Amino acid sequence: MATTSFTKKSLGLETTEPAVTPPPASTTTASFTKKPKLGSAKSKKREIPEGLWTKCPKCSTMVFDKELDENLKVCPRCQYHFAIVARERIHSLVETCTFEEMNAGMTSVDVLQFTGVASYTNKLAEYQKSTGLKDSVITGLCKIGEHRAALGVMDFSFLGGSMGSVVGEKLTRLIEKATEKNLPVVIISTSGGARMYEGMFSLMQMAKTCAALAYHAQAKLPYISVLTHPTTAGVMASYASVGDLIIAEPGAMIGFAGPRVIKDTTQAELPPGFQTAEFLLEHGLIDAIVSRKDMKQRLIDYLTFMTESRKMATTA
Ligand SMILES: [Zn+2]
Numbered sequence: 001m002a003t004t005s006f007t008k009k010s011l012g013l014e015t016t017e018p019a020v021t022p023p024p025a026s027t028t029t030a031s032f033t034k035k036p037k038l039g040s041a042k043s044k045k046r047e048i049p050e051g052l053w054t055k056c057p058k059c060s061t062m063v064f065d066k067e068l069d070e071n072l073k074v075c076p077r078c079q080y081h082f083a084i085v086a087r088e089r090i091h092s093l094v095e096t097c098t099f100e101e102m103n104a105g106m107t108s109v110d111v112l113q114f115t116g117v118a119s120y121t122n123k124l125a126e127y128q129k130s131t132g133l134k135d136s137v138i139t140g141l142c143k144i145g146e147h148r149a150a151l152g153v154m155d156f157s158f159l160g161g162s163m164g165s166v167v168g169e170k171l172t173r174l175i176e177k178a179t180e181k182n183l184p185v186v187i188i189s190t191s192g193g194a195r196m197y198e199g200m201f202s203l204m205q206m207a208k209t210c211a212a213l214a215y216h217a218q219a220k221l222p223y224i225s226v227l228t229h230p231t232t233a234g235v236m237a238s239y240a241s242v243g244d245l246i247i248a249e250p251g252a253m254i255g256f257a258g259p260r261v262i263k264d265t266t267q268a269e270l271p272p273g274f275q276t277a278e279f280l281l282e283h284g285l286i287d288a289i290v291s292r293k294d295m296k297q298r299l300i301d302y303l304t305f306m307t308e309s310r311k312m313a314t315t316a
Pocket of ligand 1: 056057058059060061075076077078079080
C-alpha cells in the first residue's frame with residue numbers, strides 16, 4: 001500500500017498550480033512548451049488555457065479535464081469517481097434522444113420564508129443561475145438499452161442535492177407515472193439529505209416517495225436504486241434504501257448520520273472504511289458495486305433479468 005501511494009504521489013504532487021504542473025507520465029510533455037511553432041499535432045493542447053487540469057484527490061495525479069470528461073469523470077489512473085452533473089449522467093445512461101423530461105419547470109416556494117445567512121429565495125436563485133437547474137433532481141421517461149424506464153437523477157451541485165418539496169414531488173410523480181405505464185424505476189441518488197430551508201416539508205417527502213414506491217412494488221414493477229457519492233441522511237433513509245436492487249458506485253460514502261456524529265453518540269471507534277460502498281457491500285446493505293463506465297450495461301442486464309422474471313411470474 002505504502003509503495004503505491006508513494007509512486008502515485010510523485011506523479012502529481014510537485015505543485016498545486018495547474019498551469020505549471022507537469023502532465024502525467026503517459027501524456028506528452030511537449031504540451032507545455034510555450035512557443036506556438038513546434039509540431040502541429042500538439043498545437044491543439046498548447047491552445048488550451050491555464051487551469052484545465054484537475055487534481056485527483058485519491059492518487060494526486062493531475063488529470064487533463066478533457067480526458068476526465070471523456071472518461072465520465074473517472075480518474076483514468078486510480079478509478080476515483082468525481083462528481084458528475086445530472087445531465088451528463090443522463091447522457092451516459094439513456095439512448096440518444098429518448099429522454100422525455102417531466103416537470104422540468106417545477107420550482108420550490110419559500111413557504112417558511114426562511115432567512116439565515118442568506119434567504120432561501122436568494123439561495124434558490126443563486127443555484128438556479130450557477131447550475132442551470134431548477135432544483136436538485138431531473139426526472140423523465142427514457143430508454144435504457146431496449147427498456148423503457150422512468151429515470152430520476154439527482155445533482156449534488158444544486159444545494160448539495162438536498163431533498164425539498166420539489167425533489168419529493170418530482171420523484172413521486174415519476175414513480176406514479178411508472179406505475180401507471182408499467183415501467184421500471186431507476187433513481188440515481190446523491191444527496192446531503194433533507195433540505196433544511198424547507199423544514200418539516202422536506203421531511204414529509206420521505207414518506208411521500210416511499211408510499212409511491214410501495215404502490216409501484218405492489219404492481220410488481222422493479223425499482224433499482226443507484227447510490228453515488230455521497231448519499232446520506234433523509235434520502236438514504238427513504239427512497240434510496242428501498243430498491244429491489246441497490247447498487248453503488250465505487251468509494252461512495254453512504255450513510256444516515258455522519259461518522260463524527262455516530263462516533264460521538266456511540267463513544268466507539270468506527271471500523272475502517274465505515275460508510276463506504278465497499279464496507280456496505282460486505283455487510284449486506286447493498287447488492288453490487290458498479291463502476292460508472294459499466295453502469296449502463298449493468299442496468300440493462302438487471303432490467304432484462306427483472307422484467308423477464310416478472311413476465312414469467314405473471315404468466316405462471
Ligand atoms: Zn486518481
